[in-house]
Amino acid sequence: MRAITTREPGGPDVLSWEEVRDPEPGPGDVLVEVAATAVNRADLLQRQGHYPPPKGTSDVLGLECSGTVAAVGEDVRDWRVGDEVCALLAGGGYAERVVVPAAQVLPVPEGVDLVTAASLPEVACTVWSNVVMLAGLEAGGTFLVHGGAGGIGTHAIQVGKALGARVAVTAGSAERLRRCAELGADVLVNYREQDFVEVVGAADVVLDNMGAAYLGRNVDVLAPDGHLVVIGMQGGVKGELNIGKLLAKRGSVSGTGLRFRPVEGRNGKGRIVAEVREHVWPMIADGRVKPVVDRVLPIERAADGHRALEEGDVFGKVVLEV
Known part of the structure; x- marks a missing residue:
């Protein structure tokens, strides 16, 4: 099969569409003929040599995909050859075929085409696991989403509204905030001009992609019994945590x-x-x-997708069609 390979760590130009060995499903696995995958920031980090895949998994980029089941391993009962699916991956999505544990496979959602479905598994699993399963966002609560214009942010806004929360977002321009408002965001913060602590007031759940740069202010904005969930490090890896403020608010900080x-x-x-x-x-x-x-790009133009994400020229997800 063909896949996007990385000759060496570096910029987008190191990505190349090459022939590689076909994957084979083992017991409990599903082999998917890939229709599309999507670009995530983790892919950029892996390309740069900063985020190696888990041991025993594909070193091909790609944390999600959509496609058609081509084969199933032993003990797989829920999926059959020909099923249209999407899947959460540990790697391998930038390819014509990928093997994934059956438990990580999803049907294509009703009303969504097969290519677009590739944009959903990573954001949906990230948001639900952190915002609901971990932080317990409830109707009537205030939910602050940093990076509201990104793939996770645009999905988180909508899930927060569907759950009945007041949703606040940060983004870097009036236009990006306008589009966040169209998705349902109630409170809009231009992080280049405003302090989100002053604008938001208090948040029951904070979903943060910045890490160190926002740590202190994220604790400041927490409501009593609030929960800060850190899922990214775009603003650095080391920050100072005021334990006194956290204890006074009975707050929680999780990194996941x-x-x-x-x-x-x-x-x-x-x-x-x-x-x-x-x-x-x-x-x-x-x-x-x-x-x-x-945007949807042919997978041979994966490098262009990486450049767009790095330059901040994306609202939502970049999908790569195989």
């Missing part, structure tokens, strides 16, 4: 990720995928949550 979780178990990817199918897929089917795709 999806890629290195086991498939099985209470916090495993299989359980997250099952909850997404049960709770988020109906939101998509009835239109409360819609995929937000900025």
